[in-house]
Amino acid sequence: MANKWKHTALLVIDMQHDFVDVDGPMLLSGGKAIVPNVIKAVQIARQRGMLVVWVVREHDPLGRDVELFRRHLYPAGKVGPTVKGQVGAELVHGLVIQEGDYKLVKTRFSAFFATHLDSFLKGAGIDSLVVTGVQTPNCIRQTVFDGVALDYKSVTVVLDATAAATPEVHGANILDMKNIGVATPTLQEWCESDA
Template identity: 25%
Template sequence: MKKALIVVDYSNDFVANDGKLTCGQPGQQIEHHIYNKIESYDNHNDYIFYLMDYHHENDAFHPETKLFPPHNIVGTTGRVLYNKLAIQYDNIKNNDNVFWIDKTRYSAFFGTNLDSLLRERDVNTVEIVGVCTDICVLHTAVDAYNLNYNIIISKNGVASFNPEGHKWALSHFENSLGAIVE
């Protein structure tokens, strides 16, 4: 079984206190866990994929424009990985097992080459961490399920600004997607 870690949207705009669409404390509390996951995957030379929300200022055609305030705008510090993960990424970004992919929709698979990169590397299991549990993590997990990947979700590695949505998504991962929720 080849595994890959998918780190979803763990940026300043989604996690920092002054982020444009922040999870705040719940997002900050998972930092250490995600950091350790990345370190473990890197130490074992397993694959790590950073999938980052990518938006343009005043994009009237993007569907999220009607739903959320502007966030993760290209060229802003809002798109920078939060806190210690930024430093960690700088130290490992040139490793052959580390990938950065910009995404323009909730799912890390939609409109990206993530599926191709995983299949080329014979990955059949994805572990997903990041934010928001009930939005981008959820949609990424649904697409992973539909593409026949085994899915692992760590309760300590995901967070949301919506506590009810977070709880519902954790149940959905396990009961509707057959994910291992640990």
Template identity: 30%
Template sequence: MAGPSASDNYAGVYEGRLQPGTRPALLIVDVVVAYLTEGSPLFMDTAVAAKDSNRRLAEAARAVGVPVIFTNVQYRTDGVDGGVFYRKIPVLKVFHEGSPLGAFPDDLTPQPGDHVITKQYPSAFFGTSLAAMLTASGIDTLLITGYSTSGCVRASGLDAMQYGFVPLIVRDACADRHEGPHEANLFDLQAKYAEVISEADALGVLANSKS
């Protein structure tokens, strides 16, 4: 006999809702060539549609003066700066210094005034200046997008909440290797840590910002 669905099981337990603030920033996590190039070990066939959503969001954010922050990943060729994470996932060698797979795609690259955070671990916050930069800029809300939903997007969303920023995960602008982890992680982020919103809702947040 089948048990209750996940939604039914969570009902009445995880039903809190977060409201966005008025000073958002757009955090584009690891939208780089490695996930977009067929033949790359990290290629995802869902990545292109998510990239296009990111491009629209970035254009809308810049138009209203909302900060746009890109992250990328880079390691020394010996991987020592990646520690246990690098040892656990050897495919991360595609992000050695100078690798073309670590580059931003031609149609979604940082523009003058944007910010780039280079990281070695899943969260955009871990070992970086991101939290300090956001606090100094008066940011209260993060629109979070990118690759992959179950990895660096999830880690960045969780840390955003723990640092006191309202995390808004933009479903259309995220991608993963498989629909199962993608949907499961969006479900859990919505339940416990963040708000999962559509691209249209994200554009509304940008339009209503006071940046």
């Protein structure tokens, strides 16, 4: 089965303490609930021999590389969200980078924006993407739309291994992605699929 999946990468996006923990400064409602499904998706991806890419935010302590609308979260003398080296920037419990995985740091919504992700994936022979993580209207959506624009043969968003602030916001963004040809199976459907 590994041969069928060798051209597909699983992107795990922003599953970090500051976004998922109840006391995280960037808490996303619904983030905690998908952790078991993201863990399962990673396990299945590894069993299939897929490349696992951990897409994370890691910011400068002074917030100099953060979007303008978030710079107020990095006042002098205070540690802002997802600062490199801080606990908040680490992956949530149960998610572990292993040998053979790849970690990509981004500073904007899309994993492709101002990063080398596209050249890295294409250099590794990847032509299809499976996306999990948070949050659907921002980092998931932007990454997925860029993946489609960059002509990845297949882009899949695992419906219940991604989350937004509310089910309504999640559903609306999933519908938008379906409308551009993105597959949106549940985790169980994806686990049972062979293509």
